[in-house]
Amino acid sequence: MKFLKRFGIDLYMLLLMAVVTLGALIPARGVGAEVLGHVTFWAVALLFFIYGAKLDLASIRAGIMNLRLQSLSFLATYVMFPLIGLAFAGLLGRWLGPELTLGLLFLAVLPSTIQSSIAFTGMAGGNVPAAICSATVSNLIGVVLTPALMALILHQSGGVSGDAVIKIATQILLPFAVGQMLRRWIGSFIQRHKLLTMIVDRGSILLIVYSAFSAGTVAGIWSAIPVPRFILLGLVIALYLAIVMGLMRLAWKQFRLPRPDGITLLFCGSTKSLATGLPIATALFPPSQVGAIVLPIMLFHLLQLLVCAVLAQRFAEEINPASSSNPSKQG
Template sequence: MAALFRRIDRYSLLLLATVLLATVLPCRGQVASGLGIVTFAAIALLFFLHGAKLSRDAIIAGMTNWRLHLLVLAITFVAFPLLGLAFHAGTVAVLAPTLAAGLLFLTLLPSTVQSSIAFTSMARGNVPAAVCSASASNLLGILLTPLLVAGLMGGTAHVSLGEVRTIAGQLLLPFVLGHLSRPWTAGLVDRHKAVLSLVDRGSVLLVVYTAFSAAVVEGLWTRVPAWQLLLVLLFSALLLAIVMIGTSILAKRLGFDRADSIAILFCGSKKSLASGVPMAGVLFPAAQVGAIILPLMIFHQLQLLVCASVAQRYAGNQPTERTVQEAALAS
């Protein structure tokens, strides 16, 4: 337990503190409207900076490994959603409808960018491929996630061309503009990486606070007992274990080398909190967003803890003595 506590970083504690703040002091009325505008701008700035950070050389170097990218996309947008449907069918009888919907929603999201690359680098995997694959997943998810939500969660979410445009305007357009601005901004972004991290984490905290505030005002915690959160934790852990073990086995069976297998594992097994929270705010009624993103927040913390442990095992002196399946189970 002490070792687990040491692995929980400050950001995880800040997320918990944000939920607590929204529970005790939720924003309402004009304050909530004002924070909504600020949050929209912060998310747009985040994706602008991600676009400015992604170099053209990394894109070209990564695009050559098309088999790796197709596999990551298949895991992210085919295998994950299929597992999500199976889990939804098995949990809808024991979980509150919004929590069961949230568990399905997280499986429809794109991969993370920064943590996928960081863990691939830590484990001595194929970093250029991870940069390209994670970025492609994140960008394609701007369009694919709303389509998957419309097809698999049509009764819960409200997806129209207007919602897709809103998501594209908040996420895709700033990313493209950021990438086009690289001749002027690349050096600045590289020199001030801490600013990107601050915007990344700060924007997500803002979205979480506004989403949970709206949910608390509507009586979230009177509808979600603690034992249901424990079930979400257990289901999330099982989902992550299945995906990580399955991804490792599949990459090996398809003949990928160790470096590529590492990139596939870390890009294919994670889901993006930075993309998922603002998407949920657009796709679902405000009163439901807080409960919808609860499974995503829980899964996000699990994937960081487990992937950090697996990456450290890969980076060890004898990385081939333990398979990733064993490492994932041991974590």
């Protein structure tokens, strides 16, 4: 396990892969699937309630003053990523198929990670307050901007359906807002009980993943994705991450960012949030399609953890050759 942690693989990542396998082999059906859907809905609502209660606006104000870094990170997440995603979709869409192409576009408009980008930034000697600000603002905006960008990309009349908008409002926005309003009274309690937050956070993701892959199995989606197409998706995801990280390093040099800011840009500008993306996907897309649509996100998330863990380790060793710890977490 210690060896795997050096590459960003911990018990949670193993559980995530196990849940994917379980959803493909033993999917929830009938009444079980209906109950799972209700449980998942309220788990996600609880997750965003806790996110709202944890959010410290003071940390955002402290980091927002670094306008150059925050602007570059925002443009990377919501302009550079979508443009590259559109290019991949246009070039390879007919070989990837409609569901995987849609998943690739959905990946492109997601916000950046929170936990892992901050953890990697801290480990590598980056600007942690700026990372907290960048990741938090990215996710706050993403709750609204991600569905809006998907509607724009899909060129659908009316964009996202009314039911999807209502579901996002009631399952994500409303709990988050209530949590933020109650932060004054419950924020310190939640901060003290980090195990509770971790259980809700990771438990919700595991539920969503199992539900999505179960629905995909029942709908027969996996049989419609041949092995060559899956391999192509893996290659596209690897190339996607390589391009965005290369562009982040280029921006670091071109804008002559200080080393801590450059590290922050690298980890905040080139990552995407599984924790935010999966709940939004369940609200936007039909259950039978969610499994295939979130597959690119799953692959990208796993790969970004592996690569970022190695990079953060190298940055840390440049500062302190004896450094060998790895605080990577999902986000």
